[in-house]
Amino acid sequence: MYAYDWSSIPGALPYLYQGMVRTLQITGVAIALGVVLGTLIAVARLSKNSILSNLAALYVNGFRSVPLVMVLLWFYLLVPQLISSLIGHPGFDIRLLSAFVAFALFEASYYAEIIRAGIQSVSGGQVSASLALGMTGGQTMRLIVLPQAFRRMIPLLLTQAIILFQDTSLVYVIGLAEFFGVAYNTGNRDGTLVELLLFAGAVYFVICFGASMLVRVLQKKFAS
Amino acid sequence: MGTLLTGLDWSIFFQPAFDGSGTYLRFLLVGLEWTLLLSIAAWILAFVVGSIVGVLRTLPGKLLRGLGAVYVEIFRNVPLLVQLFIWYFVLPEIIPVFGTWFKQGLNPLLQQFISGVFCLGFFTAARVAEQVRSGINALGRGQRMAGLALGLNPMQVYQLILLPVAYRIIIPTLTSEFLNIIKNSAVASTIGLAELSRQSQQLGEFTAHWYESFIAVTLLYGIINVTVMTVARFLERATRLPGYVGGGK
Numbered sequence: 001m002y003a004y005d006w007s008s009i010p011g012a013l014p015y016l017y018q019g020m021v022r023t024l025q026i027t028g029v030a031i032a033l034g035v036v037l038g039t040l041i042a043v044a045r046l047s048k049n050s051i052l053s054n055l056a057a058l059y060v061n062g063f064r065s066v067p068l069v070m071v072l073l074w075f076y077l078l079v080p081q082l083i084s085s086l087i088g089h090p091g092f093d094i095r096l097l098s099a100f101v102a103f104a105l106f107e108a109s110y111y112a113e114i115i116r117a118g119i120q121s122v123s124g125g126q127v128s129a130s131l132a133l134g135m136t137g138g139q140t141m142r143l144i145v146l147p148q149a150f151r152r153m154i155p156l157l158l159t160q161a162i163i164l165f166q167d168t169s170l171v172y173v174i175g176l177a178e179f180f181g182v183a184y185n186t187g188n189r190d191g192t193l194v195e196l197l198l199f200a201g202a203v204y205f206v207i208c209f210g211a212s213m214l215v216r217v218l219q220k221k222f223a224s
Numbered sequence: 225m226g227t228l229l230t231g232l233d234w235s236i237f238f239q240p241a242f243d244g245s246g247t248y249l250r251f252l253l254v255g256l257e258w259t260l261l262l263s264i265a266a267w268i269l270a271f272v273v274g275s276i277v278g279v280l281r282t283l284p285g286k287l288l289r290g291l292g293a294v295y296v297e298i299f300r301n302v303p304l305l306v307q308l309f310i311w312y313f314v315l316p317e318i319i320p321v322f323g324t325w326f327k328q329g330l331n332p333l334l335q336q337f338i339s340g341v342f343c344l345g346f347f348t349a350a351r352v353a354e355q356v357r358s359g360i361n362a363l364g365r366g367q368r369m370a371g372l373a374l375g376l377n378p379m380q381v382y383q384l385i386l387l388p389v390a391y392r393i394i395i396p397t398l399t400s401e402f403l404n405i406i407k408n409s410a411v412a413s414t415i416g417l418a419e420l421s422r423q424s425q426q427l428g429e430f431t432a433h434w435y436e437s438f439i440a441v442t443l444l445y446g447i448i449n450v451t452v453m454t455v456a457r458f459l460e461r462a463t464r465l466p467g468y469v470g471g472g473k
Contacts, residue, residue: 002318065403065449066442067410069421074442077434166303173414180306194314201306208301 008190009199012182019182020203026099026168026178031161033104038111043141045116056112063109069173075102076174095176099168107164114156118149155219162211166204179203232436242430252437255423256444262340262419263406269345270405271398274352279382281357292353299350304411307347312339312415332416340412348405355397359390392463399456406448420444 009016045056063071079098083090090097122145130140150157169180177185180200187196237249245251280292299307312335316323326335363386371381391398413422424441428434 001320062446065407065446067407067421067445069410069413070424070438070442070445073421073425074438077438162301166301169303169305170411172305180303184309194317197306197309197314201302201310204303204306205298205301209297212297212301 019179030103034107037108041112042115118153266344270348273349277353278356336417
């Protein structure tokens with residue numbers, strides 16, 4: 001039998017907590033920017049202007065056909081070069097900024113599709129009615145269509161947020177230590193990788209399972 | 225690093241690779257082979273396990289239904305990277321006899337490959353299971369009852385009536401799961417498997433031609449994507465059932 005040694009976890013808890021804060025930072029930034037950008041892309045994709053809608057489709061399909069690992073590596077290549085050519089040597093963690101940018105742009109392509117479906121689920125009658133009342137196209141979108149669409153999309157947007165929360169662990173490939181990275185490094189250092197990995201898995205499970213239960217409750221509430 | 229995007233040197237792909245295996249073009253194609261091999265093997269596993277778990281979730285018995293649900297929740301709520309590391313670093317340590325054989329009897333490449341296949345296969349199976357379940361549920365109770373009334377046993381009802389129709393209904397979502405496996409297979413680079421994204425990082429590290437390498441690999445992923453979608457669309461048309469257009473009823 002394998003002799004488990006959980007002793008390195010209590011001492012590592014403060015670092016694991018900091019790692020979790022970082023995980024939540026990346027998740028939060030990606031949701032906020034991703035939803036805003038995703039909305040713009042969704043509206044562009046549904047626009048009658050064919051150049052605009054094709055560009056939006058290219059954006060969405062482009063990001064969706066490349067693995068997230070590659071997207072992270074790409075932005076860890078691009079962002080540091082861009083920053084150093086703009087402001088010289090940065091005084092902050094360039095990996096964190098690269099991860100923010102990569103996740104925000106990547107998630108935008110996924111949110112855009114959810115939001116597009118949400119916009120399309122609002123019936124055409126609503127649009128005609130608000131146009132007939134003298135609203136402009138922009139007002140119709142902002143005041144009539146999007147509020148209804150978002151209410152319907154909330155469960156899907158939250159489910160996507162849970163997936164995103166899990167995906168942040170992939171910043172491991174650019175050497176950024178969020179929750180998973182801290183757990184891995186601690187296990188590696190103390191020779192307790194087995195215990196730390198199992199612990200990390202359990203923590204992710206509890207958080208994500210709890211969150212998905214909440215989403216299910218919300219879903220029932222919205223459905224009724 | 226050099227200047228931004230100026231002076232891309234594509235001749236790098238015709239220079240000999242650092243490991244003496246041939247040119248860097250070949251080096252990337254080896255990665256492509258591993259990506260495809262890993263994805264296809266994992267897909268077969270995901271399809272078999274996902275079908276079993278999906279069927280479990282449609283059975284009348286509470287216990288089997290519950291088991292299916294537990295499987296899906298566990299594999300859906302732990303990040304893929306964590307699952308991979310558990311398959312690769314944890315299970316060989318804690319499983320008594322098999323683990324020792326895995327660590328000592330297999331060469332590293334095979335260890336990485338098997339871990340990758342199991343990880344991606346069981347991970348994707350949870351998603352396939354949900355689709356198989358929804359496919360079967362979309363058929364309604366009539367088909368099942370008709371089958372039973374004709375004297376088929378439950379096993380035969382699934383094998384001959386429910387599953388063949390359910391699979392054809394869910395082909396579009398199964399396709400997107402296959403595309404997901406290909407993309408997710410890039411995670412296997414973290415345990416050192418020489419698949420496409422790993423090779424592109426190696427190429428960048430040894431030649432400093434990061435842009436050429438990343439552009440080439442990104443295009444390769446794009447080509448795989450388009451190819452799979454084209455084949456899937458053909459498959460969808462060939463297996464389309466009259467009266468069951470895509471997804472729902």
